[in-house]
Each structure stands twice: as C-alpha cells, then as structure tokens.
Amino acid sequence: YRYLTERERGREREGETRVGAMNGLSLGQNTIPMKDHDAIKLFIGQIPRNLEEKDLKPLFEEFGKIYELTVLKDRFTGMHKGCAFLTYCARESALKAQSALHEQKTLPGMNRPIQVKPADSEGRGEDRKLFVGMLGKQQSEDDVRRLFESFGQIEECTILRGPDGASKGCAFVKFSSHAEAQAAINTLHGGQTMPGASSSLVVKFADTDKERTLRRMHQMAGQLGIFSPMTIQFGAYGAYTHAQMMQQQAALMAATQGSYLNPMAAIAAAQMQHMAAFNVNGLVAAPMTPSSGTSTPPGISAAAVPSIATPLGVNGFSALPPQSNGQPASEPIYTNGIHPYPGKEEPTPLQLAYFNRLLSKHSFPQQPAIIPQQQREGPEGCNLFIYHLPQEFGDAELMQMFLPFGNVISAKVFVDRATNQSKCFGFVSFDNPSSAQAAIQAMNGFQIGMKRLKVQLKRPKDANRPY
C-alpha cells in the first residue's frame, strides 16, 4: 500500500473510483445488500495482478458476506494496481479477516505477505497523526520521539527535510490512537520554545487532504500572482475546492474592507491636525480627484502644484525634484534611497500631494480582489523597509498607503505572534525600482502623530550591520 501514489490515496478517500464493484452481485438480484453501520472498509495489499474480483472473492468470503470488493486500477490505463478495497456486510467479518490474513500468508507470485487492514479512508486512520512545527533545525527524529514518547505508542516519526537534507523545522508524528495524539497536543502545544526556533512548539493534527489541497492552491495562487478567483475556476482543480476558495476569499475581502478605513482615517486625522499649522499655496486639505491626476483644486493654478503636474508622475506622483518646474523647493530631494528626515516641521511638496490624496475618499484607485500574498521580494531596488508604522496598521493598510506609487506586489507588517500586536515595521515590494524610489521620496519622514515614517530600501540579506 505504501507504493500507492498520493493521488490514489486521495481517490480512495473520495470514493471516486469503483472498478468492478461487487455491490449487488454477491447477493440475490432483488436484494439490496446491507452492511453494518460501523462496517470497516479494508485495504487489501500484495495481491497478484492477475487476480480479479472473481478470483479474490472465494478467499475472503470465508470470513463473511462481502458487501463490496473492488480491485484498484489505474484511472487511465486500467492497469491492475495489485491492491483492492474490501467491505464486509458485518464489521465482525472484517476483524476476523484482518486477524486471519494480515501478514499471515503470501499469495502466489508475491514476495511479501498479504496486507489486510482498515483503509485510510476509515476515519481513525489519519486522526492520530500530528504535525509538529517550530522544531529546532538540528533536532533529529530521535529527539522528537523522546519528546512525544510519554504520550503513547509512536508508530511513525518523520522530520521534514529539504532536498539538501536540512530540516524544515517540522515533523509528523503518528500515534497508535487518537487519544494519545490529543494528549500530546494538550501538553506540548505552545509550550517550550526549541533552540533556534522563533516561536513556541506547534503541535496539531496534520492537515486532511482537503486542507492540504487548499493550502497548495493558495501557495500556487500567490506564486503565480493570481488575484481573482475567476482565474482559477478553469484550472486543474475540482469544483468543491473552488467553492471553498470563493467562500474564503469573500470572508477575506469583507475583513479587509472593514478594517482598512479606520486606520486610514486615523492617519488623515493626525495629518490634518499637523497640517493645520501650515498653509502652503492654499493647498492644505484641498482634495484632488484621482481620475484626473493632473487636475488642480478650484482656484489653484496648475503651476502651484508642480509635483502633481509632472508628466512623469506615477499616479500623480513624481520622483523628479519639484524645482524642475520652476517652483521653489522647500527642501532638497535625494535620489540615493537614503533620505534624511525633513529637518523642519513642514511637509515636502510630495508629502503634501500625498496628503491631498489621502483626504479624498476616492483617492485610491479601485484594486482587483487581492489574495493575501506570500511575502514576495521584488527585484533589487524594489523592496522597502518601513519603520514607525502606526500600531493599528496591518498588511492591507500598508498596501493602501503605497499603492499610489506603483504596483505593490507585497506588503507585510510584522506581528508579534504572542501578542498579535504589530511590531510597527514592515516591508513593501514594488515591481520596479522607480516606484520604490517615488515611495521613498514621498513617504520617508512622513509624519503620523508623533512619529515619522522611516522608508528605506530593504537591507540586502548579506549586508553587514554597521551598527
């Protein structure tokens, strides 16, 4: 059975394939076969490939009336897979067959004894298996066994490893009973933190097939940059999974929509207080419509809004110095990505422009539905590190804040896992360096309440910390 592919095992659980089922054949033609409510579906392994249902039937009928006997065959080639599923009408028959046959005799031409045991689809099979996360990378199978052995009989213990053999910091542990597994969860989950791990031990039941499929889909969607559920519906996945995706997305969208307004309003309010002290060319609080990125508020000449009117602007912003339009610059603009905080309390023209956009409730272009992304780094020069974020900012708010500068391929606020509180820093990645530079120009030093945003290029992985 261990040679079955994962697809076949999944098919077994879904009950999709029934080849040569004997349902209704073994009994009188007018009789609907009945089985016990708690009947056990058995997996039969190590069957010679020349034996079909009719050949196997006599062997197993010895232990009771057969409800269904199905030889597993390749879905496409129809080839005999050397194994079968067997359900007796009576639960007792299955138990008898198992104890009499399992590993007890070897069928002709086979070099291993026949396997007779409850199929994985019979519940109880997989609810004894635990996923263990947040292990130390150097912990061995034996280390993990020692950790779990006091809770019961361990049937299997596997550390997940990459191609190079390095531990992924997680493992599967299979107990002989559900109760043992549950006891291990109760005691170990969230307990000690292993050396080198970033959080306390995770002990939970392993994913079911459906959960695994969903997770893989999400990963794939993230990697391919698929944003809409419609993109997926013609893919290689089943309808039920698609329906689940839709539900999840709807929930996510609702959550995102509901949460992003308040923090943004908070920023706008903070900025408004701050800005009330200034009046630059009458621009303060003058709304700008996004659909016409170069428009000016009533009564304001276009020349008074240089940074907005620049043709090279991205979504109304420009990485070019505002003085290029003949307007006095309130401060120098730096293009090396390391922009000192503005030395005075006055916002830069770019910040002003941004503020104006913030104040307009239509300021942000409508984005397509977005699946939360895997944290993706963009190319060199496209990734920003942002510090001093407002406490209430999440990924969605961070993304909203940087969308005006270009295509945000990832926005991630770091969260303390223990408290679920933002660590007030995060990452934003664009798909091109110009957008990243425009964001730095506009947002570095951007004042929110008593803090100023720090917006820099993300430090490369190999960079030495000078301090």
Next chain:
DNA sequence: TGTTATT
C-alpha cells in the same frame, strides 16, 4: 530588515 514549515 520577509517570522509558521504539511511526507
């Protein structure tokens, strides 16, 4: 200064 990983 990209955190948690599902044979």
